[in-house]
Amino acid sequence: MKELKLYLGPNHPGMHGNFSVHMYVDGDTIVRARPMPGMLHRGFEKLMERRLWMNNLALIPRICVPEPDINEMVYAMAIEELTGIEVPEKAHWIRMIILELARIANHLMSLGGIGGPVGLYTGPNWGLADRDLILDIFEEITGARIYHMYIVPGGVRKDLREETIEKIKSFLDYLENRLPEYEDLILKNSLFQRRTKDKLLLPAEVVWELGVTGIGMRSAVGEAYDIRKVDPYARYDQVEFYVPTANYSDGYTRVYFKYLETYQSIKIIRQVLEKMPQKGKVWNKISNGSALRWRVPKGQVYTHVECARGEYGYYMVSEGEDKPYRVAVRGASYPQGLLGVEKYLPGTRIEDAALWMDTMGVCPPEIDR
Structure with missing residues (x-):
């Protein structure tokens, strides 16, 4: 042929x-x-090097639309390390709420969306509908549903209202009761299992060869490599959660891990709401008069977080000017999404x-x- x-x-x-x-x-x-x-024709990295430090806050969330807040976090962390800006205690906890809600939203989109390629179209409808409830919360907190520009150098833009906290608690209760229905609909579905079990394999050697992290790594080599555990940021070292691992990475296992990690994110947010200070500053602001003329001290730094797909980081260089000299994005899905497609999609x-x-x-x- x-x-x-x-x-x-x-x-x-x-x-x-x-x-x-x-x-x-x-x-x-x-x-x-x-x-x-x-x-895309966007060239995010080069655009960042031609914009003022503060102007980049509107650009960076677009580097990953389903989980935009990770970009705000690593960018803010890099600037804070270069400048020595202190983040208020309460802001650390609020950042964790935002990041975990974004992780859940990403997992719901992926967990439900997996029904599309197998013809199980109830899955995408459920996933997007429940994700919309998180977007409602984001809109209430930040004024925007997708791109929030909420995590900023020095903290977060504003505090959480008590009504919003109650809304978050109510959503967590709803989702925890809802998740078993996802398991029945998708994970226990015989068609889905036939399409994913013992198929779409990610061999353990590929993890080391390509630098795969996240669920791909944890399901293939059995190592609980999660930046929230191995190099904690915010206040992740003060909450308890479990990182699922396995030694056999087929399609089913990777989807199942997204389901398990959603439970862990619910657990983390509940702990944050319990431990978060009730009062206190949430943002150590730069004075309004200097924000657009702000110069970050000369230096270089690499900051990283754990996103829904693995290790996500920025390598940033400042020459002491009003714009970054160099920004390189370590996209979590780069290894399997570019090199892995060419080497391991065949077959x-x-x-x-x-x-x-x-x-x-x-x-x-x-x-x-």
Whole structure:
């Protein structure tokens, strides 16, 4: 048979974001794959180097749309380390609430969205509907549903209202009771299991070869490598949570881990609400007169957090000017989303290509940056 070239994305319901994979197939099997980033045409890193430090706050959340707050966090952490700005105690705890809500929102989108490639369309409807409840909370806190610009150098923009805290508690109770229904609908579904169990494998050696982190690493090599544990930031060292691990990374295990981690995020937020100071500052502001002329001291730093897909970091260099000299984004899905597509998507059947991308947690803007 003649080798045939097919396209997965960028305009395809199974592709996550503006990204394309050129698949060369023999019958129903992919024999070669070529990832094609560059569909966004944004160049986030270079744009950041041409904007004032504070102006970048509106740009950086767009590097990962499903979980934008991680960019605000690593950017703020880098500036705080370079400048020595102290973050108020209460702001550390509020940041954790925002980050864990964003993680849950990402997992719900992924957990529900996995139903699309297997024809289980109730899953995306549930996932997006429940994610919308989190967006309602974000809107109440920040004034925006997706891009919040809420975590800023020196803390967070404003305190949480008591009504918002009660709304968060109510949502956590609702979601905890709701999650078993996701398990019944998706994880226990025989069709979903046939499509993902013992398939879409991520061998342990790939983790070390490509630098895969997050659920991909933890499900393949059995190591609880989670930045919240190994290099705690905010106040993650003061809360208890469990990091699931396994030694067999098939598609089913990676999706199941997203389900388990959602429970852990609920547990973390509840602890934060209990331990968070009731009063106190939440932002050590720069004076209004100097924010747009602000110069960050000369130096270089790498800051990282644990996002829903793994280790997410910024390497930032300042030359003491009013703009960053260099910013490099360590996108968590870069290894499997770019190198992994080319090396390990071959051998997969055509109908499973979208499943492969989803279970690997590929976020295209982290690659095309």
